[in-house]
Amino acid sequence: MNRNYFIITLHRVYDPELKASHNTSPRLEISKKFLEEIISLQDSHSVEFVTIDQLLEVISNETNGTYGCLTFDDGFADNYQLAFPILKKSGIPFTIYLSTGYPDHVICHSSEIIKEELTNKGHLWIAGEKISCKELGLEAAISKALKLIDAQSTNPAQQKRLLQEHIDNFESYYYLGLSWAQLREMLDSGLLTVGLHTHTHPNLTELTQDEIANEITYCNKRIEEELGLNATHLAYPFGRYNPKVINVIRSMPIQTAVTTEERLITYDRYDYLVMPRVRAVDGQLEEITKHIQ
Numbered sequence: 001m002n003r004n005y006f007i008i009t010l011h012r013v014y015d016p017e018l019k020a021s022h023n024t025s026p027r028l029e030i031s032k033k034f035l036e037e038i039i040s041l042q043d044s045h046s047v048e049f050v051t052i053d054q055l056l057e058v059i060s061n062e063t064n065g066t067y068g069c070l071t072f073d074d075g076f077a078d079n080y081q082l083a084f085p086i087l088k089k090s091g092i093p094f095t096i097y098l099s100t101g102y103p104d105h106v107i108c109h110s111s112e113i114i115k116e117e118l119t120n121k122g123h124l125w126i127a128g129e130k131i132s133c134k135e136l137g138l139e140a141a142i143s144k145a146l147k148l149i150d151a152q153s154t155n156p157a158q159q160k161r162l163l164q165e166h167i168d169n170f171e172s173y174y175y176l177g178l179s180w181a182q183l184r185e186m187l188d189s190g191l192l193t194v195g196l197h198t199h200t201h202p203n204l205t206e207l208t209q210d211e212i213a214n215e216i217t218y219c220n221k222r223i224e225e226e227l228g229l230n231a232t233h234l235a236y237p238f239g240r241y242n243p244k245v246i247n248v249i250r251s252m253p254i255q256t257a258v259t260t261e262e263r264l265i266t267y268d269r270y271d272y273l274v275m276p277r278v279r280a281v282d283g284q285l286e287e288i289t290k291h292i293q
């Protein structure tokens with residue numbers, strides 16, 4: 001009998017009818033239609049979509065069958081606006097690995113804000129340099145802006161403040177991130193698992209052990225305060241981890257931690273704190289089905 005266990009990584013969802021289709025990051029953004037295609041794997045590949053807690057049970061019981069988990073990283077508002085209605089209609093459980101600094105407005109979705117600002121206004125000033133879309137094209141302009149910001153600071157909260165200084169009406173971009181109210185509404189459906197993704201989305205490998213612990217503890221605290229639950233599943237920001245990070249995680253009440261390593265989970269050889277995932281690439285269902293035996 002086959003045992004296929006996998007976790008799908010998602011970030012953003014877009015509606016081609018609302019947005020001129022210039023999806024500059026098909027690995028970070030999938031269409032509503034493609035989300036429906038993923039769900040249709042229920043019929044075409046007998047995939048049973050389960051919660052991350054149920055997946056743990058399935059793995060430890062070595063249950064036969066094909067089981068998948070849908071996970072969204074970061075906490076984008078389109079998860080609520082576009083994905084949630086589809087998931088609710090089909091009764092599909094899902095996880096959102098939330099960086100609590102987004103709904104708390106301590107950090108921001110930098111690259112997405114830069115993309116919107118450049119699309120809306122055609123240019124952006126960062127650290128005395130004008131970045132023009134006309135000159136560079138959208139994609140190169142985005143990456144130049146990100147590079148200039150990185151050169152100023154790699155601290156996500158400082159990067160947010162820097163962008164805030166350079167963009168008028170910066171607060172108008174807060175709509176890009178999930179609000180606590182949207183999270184509560186999704187929780188009420190019984191389909192959502194909220195997972196940890198740290199408070200400020202740093203590269204954990206660059207932090208001290210105390211800083212790593214604080215990032216996760218504070219994320220959990222904010223989730224508990226706002227949503228009244230205790231999160232025990234984690235996704236490493238940028239998929240980055242090392243032995244130091246794992247050591248810290250091991251000392252905490254965390255059940256699973258997911259990476260961005262592209263593999264199926266094999267029931268006889270796995271580590272719950274370094275779980276692989278399968279990344280969804282917009283329009284390319286075979287990138288998922290190739291993993292299903």
Ligand SMILES: [Zn+2]
Pocket residue numbers: 073074197201236237238
């Ligand atoms: Zn992330």
